[in-house]
Amino acid sequence: MPFDAPQTTMIRWNGLSAKAWEKQLARASLAPCQQAYAFGEVIAAHGGEVVRAELVNEGETAGLCQIAVRKFPGFRLATAMMGPVWLREDLAEDTRAALIDELGRTLPIKGLHAFLLMPQGEGSGTEEKLRLRRVVSPYHTVLLELTQDEEALLAGADGKWRNRLRAAEKAGLTINLLGRRAEQYKWLLEAERRQQKRLGYRALSPLMVPAWQEKAGKDSVIGFEAKLGAERVAGMLLFRHGATATYHIGWASKSGREANAMNLLLWQSIRQLKKKGVTTLDLGGVDTDHAPGVARFKLGTGGRLISQSGTWLLRPRLR
Incomplete structure (x- = not known):
């Protein structure tokens, strides 16, 4: 009835x-x-x-x-x-x-x-x-409000997260902006595909990224890569939709993890999103049972856990 x-x-x-x-x-x-x-x-x-x-x-x-x-x-x-x-x-x-x-x-x-x-x-x-x-x-996901200034965002992050960011800033990493052309991030999509296969998790297909960008516009994908010398050691891609952005792909090699490259990539992404007028960052799924390291990384930003x-x-x- x-x-x-x-x-x-x-x-x-x-x-x-x-x-x-x-x-x-x-x-x-x-x-x-x-x-x-x-x-x-x-x-x-x-x-x-x-x-x-x-x-x-x-x-x-x-x-x-x-x-x-x-x-x-x-x-x-x-x-x-x-x-x-x-x-x-x-x-x-x-x-x-x-x-x-x-x-x-x-x-x-x-x-x-x-x-x-x-x-x-x-x-x-x-x-x-x-x-x-x-x-x-x-x-479960983590939401980070980007209406705060950078000082407030850093103050709200966990102390260990901030320390890793500071260490990454001193690690000799070169950070490059990605996103406006699929050729710039094709390597990261392949790295994500291999990562999904190796770790056995399911997520949106990497092929979704260029298809999304074609329909939503060039500025709908924002990303960064980190290099140590000539070697790519980490990459990150986010979707932008209206005043919200969503964390989509993150990958780091062993060298990138040791250099805390993901902290620096996320921080640079946050700064770029704020410049673009994005007010909320959805950091995506949090699973403390099957991916505790990823969960700690996202929660360490000081964002709000929602279910x-x-x-x-x-x-x-x-x-």
């Missing part, structure tokens, strides 16, 4: 242009790159299907939800990647629940399908109110 929705709620499907979508998304306190219009365009360009929804309350767009659809024989799986994104933090719980329920009921997909949600925030009564079932445990409530299933429907 559908949730008892307020009559002021409705869903508008596929009605916004790229420009209008990004303008609305800029209202969000945190806009994940998976909800950027360009991210959906990359999926569509590689044969996927994408639908986009405006979640409307009292005539105002209160949320956005970009949904990727994967096709299987006789079945489709729709996933709201890190969504929906709420544009009004004061939205009542009943209204959020009503909008999510209507999102599932009006999803423009025919036949047998399942719909997965990955809402932001640590969870509240919305999922329970709708009797959703959690199928994947919560995701997403998990991935929730709206039960399969046949329409």
Whole structure:
């Protein structure tokens, strides 16, 4: 039985242009790159299907939800990647629940399908109110507010993190800006591919980077490399989307790790992002069980640890 929705709620499907979508998304306190219009365009360009929804309350767009659809024989799986994104933090719980329920009921997909949600925030009564079932445990990330000046950012970092940064500044590293052309960072994508294979973890395909840049623009990728003499010893790439940036790839050789190159690369990235007007840096997933070193590196910046409530299933429907 559908949730008892307020009559002021409705869903508008596929009605916004790229420009209008990004303008609305800029209202969000945190806009994940998976909800950027360009991210959906990359999926569509590689044969996927994408639908986009405006979640409307009292005539105002209160949320956005970009949904990727994967096709299987006789079945489709729709996933709201890190969504929906709420544009009004004061939205009542009943209204959020009503909008999510209507999102599932009006999803423009025919036949047998399942719909997965990955809402932001640590969870509240919305999922329970709708009797959703959690199928994947919560995701954790670190947010660093870049509206602070550099002195405040350094003061907020862990002492050991600052010490490693100072050591890197004295290690003889040469730092070069990357990003405006795919040829500049092709080597880093290959290093990331090898790293994923060696360590056995799954992440967005390195091929996503040039495809993202093609759709989102040259300034949507920012990165740096570190060299010791002529040798590349570390590299870092971030996605820029509106006033938010997301840490995407980081790699360092043994020499780079010994020189604390990643601390210096991240610090240079932070300074560059501030110049570009970025106000929030999403440092990406934190897993203290399987990648404790990476977790310590991200948490050491002094950023705020936040948890997403998990991935929730709206039960399969046949329409």
